Amino acid sequence: MRNWKEFQSEVFDYVDGLLPDEQRKRLDKQMQASPAALEFFNEVRALRRQLKSLRQIKTSPDFDTVLRTQIQMEKNLSRRSLFGWTTNVPVALTAGALALVAVLFVAGSFQSDREMQIATARRLGSSATTFRSVGNSTGVNYPMDLVQSHGGGIKVDSRNRNQRASANADSVQTLPKDRPIVTVEF
Amino acid sequence: MVEKFEKAASMFEKESRSDKRPTDEDLIERFQGGDVYAFDLIVKRYKEQLLNFVYRFVGNQEEAEDIVQETFLRVYRKRHAYKRIAKFSTWIYTIAGNLSRTELRRRKRRKLFSVTDMGFEDRDYEISDEEYNPESEVDGVMQEEIIHKEINNLSPKFREVIILRDVQELSYEEISKIIKVPIGTVKSRVNRGRLKLQSQLKYLMKKK
Numbered sequence: 001m002r003n004w005k006e007f008q009s010e011v012f013d014y015v016d017g018l019l020p021d022e023q024r025k026r027l028d029k030q031m032q033a034s035p036a037a038l039e040f041f042n043e044v045r046a047l048r049r050q051l052k053s054l055r056q057i058k059t060s061p062d063f064d065t066v067l068r069t070q071i072q073m074e075k076n077l078s079r080r081s082l083f084g085w086t087t088n089v090p091v092a093l094t095a096g097a098l099a100l101v102a103v104l105f106v107a108g109s110f111q112s113d114r115e116m117q118i119a120t121a122r123r124l125g126s127s128a129t130t131f132r133s134v135g136n137s138t139g140v141n142y143p144m145d146l147v148q149s150h151g152g153g154i155k156v157d158s159r160n161r162n163q164r165a166s167a168n169a170d171s172v173q174t175l176p177k178d179r180p181i182v183t184v185e186f
Numbered sequence: 187m188v189e190k191f192e193k194a195a196s197m198f199e200k201e202s203r204s205d206k207r208p209t210d211e212d213l214i215e216r217f218q219g220g221d222v223y224a225f226d227l228i229v230k231r232y233k234e235q236l237l238n239f240v241y242r243f244v245g246n247q248e249e250a251e252d253i254v255q256e257t258f259l260r261v262y263r264k265r266h267a268y269k270r271i272a273k274f275s276t277w278i279y280t281i282a283g284n285l286s287r288t289e290l291r292r293r294k295r296r297k298l299f300s301v302t303d304m305g306f307e308d309r310d311y312e313i314s315d316e317e318y319n320p321e322s323e324v325d326g327v328m329q330e331e332i333i334h335k336e337i338n339n340l341s342p343k344f345r346e347v348i349i350l351r352d353v354q355e356l357s358y359e360e361i362s363k364i365i366k367v368p369i370g371t372v373k374s375r376v377n378r379g380r381l382k383l384q385s386q387l388k389y390l391m392k393k394k
Contacts, residue, residue, distance in 0.1 A: 012377045016358075043384050046391040051352040055330055057241055059233050060251060067229065067255055071262055 011041050015048055210274035218265050225265075228274075229258055235354070236282050242349045243286045244293075245338040253289060257282040272363070279356075279364045283346060290342055329390060336386045344379035351376045 010027055013019040019027065031038040208216070208224075210231065216224035236257060241250035260281050261268075268277055337345055350361045351372075358376075362369045384391065 008381070009377060012373075012380065043388065043391045044380065047380060047384055047387065048352055050329075050333055050387070050390070051348070052355070054242075054333065054353055056234065056238055057247060059237050059254070063233060063251065063255070064229065067258055070255060070259055074259065074263065 007037065008040065011037075011044050014041070015044050211270055214261075214265065214268050214274050215270070218268070225262060228261065228278075232275075232278055233258075236278065239279065239349055239354055240282055240286050242334070242337055242353055243283070243342075243346060244289055245334070249289060253282065253285045256285055260285075273360065275356075276360055276363045279350070279360075280366075283364060286346075287342065332390065333387065336383055339386070340379055340382055344375055344382065347372055347375045348379040348383065352380070 007030070010019060010023065014024060014027055031041055208227075210228065213224040213228050213231075217228065233254060236254045237250055240253045240257075241247055244250055244253065257278065261278060268274065337348065340348065346365060347361055350356045350364065351358070356364075358369050358372050361376075362372045365372070367375075
């Protein structure tokens with residue numbers, strides 16, 4: 001004997017059209033015999049009918065227009081985010097230009113400093129002797145007033161330091177005698 | 187824009203007249219390939235269907251329309267996420283159902299917040315009307331409203347399956363895929379929902 005819950009479940013399957021023929025026939029017989037069972041079956045069927053026939057509402061007349069506008073806005077938004085960097089072009093350009101100017105300025109100041117030193121060295125002497133180092137000079141600052149451009153490298157004039165220094169006293173500072181002289185390969 | 191729409195509409199009419207009506211899956215594939223008219227056809231096919239589902243679910247037509255709009259927007263945005271292994275209807279119903287549930291949660295939070303904000307004296311309690319006679323005469327519109335209200339009184343998990351099964355007439359299998367629960371659970375929820383509705387609407391059923 002099936003309980004009431006099982007019976008209800010079978011009735012729901014019956015109205016859903018999911019009950020096999022054999023079971024359906026058995027249920028029909030049961031309902032004929034029991035008014036309570038038949039009443040339940042009728043209620044289930046009536047409810048299904050009611051739910052099926054509920055009024056179908058329609059979308060508002062501007063539904064499509066609103067949707068299309070939203071899609072268009074969406075498209076514009078994604079386009080803007082895709083090419084968003086383009087709106088910052090002037091800022092990026094200005095920043096880049098400023099950075100370039102700063103780099104050129106720093107490089108230029110180094111260059112002019114070096115050129116000035118080389119020119120000074122040129123003025124200091126006529127013949128130059130290239131030498132690697134004098135004394136224990138590793139890591140010692142070399143006197144730039146003695147540096148001279150020579151072909152691809154740099155030479156440092158070591159002759160008559162005091163003599164040259166006095167001759168060019170107006171432009172070159174006199175160096176202490178004990179200061180070591182080194183050549184630097186640029 | 188208007189021309190595009192008219193073209194899509196005429197295409198839709200032609201396609202509905204002909205026997206070779208493209209399936210939803212064909213349409214979304216065409217849309218994935220860049221055919222925007224296919225999207226218009228999808229909207230035409232589903233807007234009313236989805237609106238009725240969402241309206242019965244959230245209980246408010248304006249909100250339902252917003253949700254359906256958002257559903258189509260998501261389809262538009264995430265069109266490439268759809269894979270042909272699933273039915274398109276399952277996919278679109280899942281999106282609409284998720285958005286509806288989110289709206290219901292948001293509404294619940296709002297309601298909770300506004301009630302806790304009020305003082306004890308301010309709180310408005312719904313007192314059942316003892317004199318209300320369910321046997322009284324109800325016309326078709328009223329009856330419709332009563333059913334709609336009772337559907338809305340169901341908890342969302344029963345409400346959703348009842349709408350999908352008994353109003354929208356989707357198969358248990360499809361409902362199971364949409365709400366991502368086993369078929370057995372869907373059936374049990376539908377049956378329990380029906381029993382709840384039946385007990386609330388008994389007097390209406392007897393009139394029939």
